[in-house]
Amino acid sequence: MGANGSYDKNLGGVPKDKRTHTETGYTIEGHKVLLQTGKESQTKNIMNSNTDNSIYLMAKQNEDGTLTILNINANKGHKIGTEINLVFDSHGNLVPFNGKKSGSHSHLWEEQSDGNMGRKPVPKGGNSHLPIPDEYKPxxxxxxxxxxxxxxIKKK
Structure with missing residues (x-):
């Protein structure tokens, strides 16, 4: 679970010293709930993964210590393919897709010419905020x- 360029083919994973996220002790449908290491109040995408075709749930830690999952990272191979940004109202209900940042939406990622991952470009005048694929509803x-x-966070 690391940033761009962190996956080591020889090692078959991301070395521990290059990992950007910490496990919380929770899973949902077998997918790990993670926090960004050292910046628990933020969420950051995982560009490279130890596990092939994995899905990670990115959480932030609130001031009261509770966790809120805000992002889903779905990998293709060992690299991010789809990012889903979840937006919630003040009651914790999901704000549906509305074509803007103010509603829940997704982004597609692809490998750039330098080998790093970046958001897939959209045509001029297009919208980078895409609907969330139906397969993620459950x-x-x-x-x-x-x-x-x-x-x-669960105590170890």
Whole structure:
């Protein structure tokens, strides 16, 4: 679970010293809920993964210690392919897609000429905020439930 260029083919994964995220002890449908290491109040995409075709759930830690999942990273191979940004209202309900940043939406990623991952460009005048694929609805419903439970990081 690391940034651009962190996957080591010889090692078959991302070296521990290049990992950008920490596990919280939670999974939803087998997908790990993660925090950005050292910046728990933010979310950051995982560009490279140890696991082939994995899905990661990116959370932030609120001031009261509770976790809120805000992003889904779905990998193709060992690299990010789809990023889903979840937007919630003040009651913790999902704000549906509205074609803008103010609603839940997705972005597609691709490998750039330098080997790093970047958001897939959109045609001039196009919208980079895409609808969320229907296949993620059951997972998102479970994320909404998780967020409303006010979970805190599990102690090891």
């Amino acid at each position: 997972l998102i419903d479970k994320i909404v439930h998780f967020n409303k439970q006010k979970n805190k």
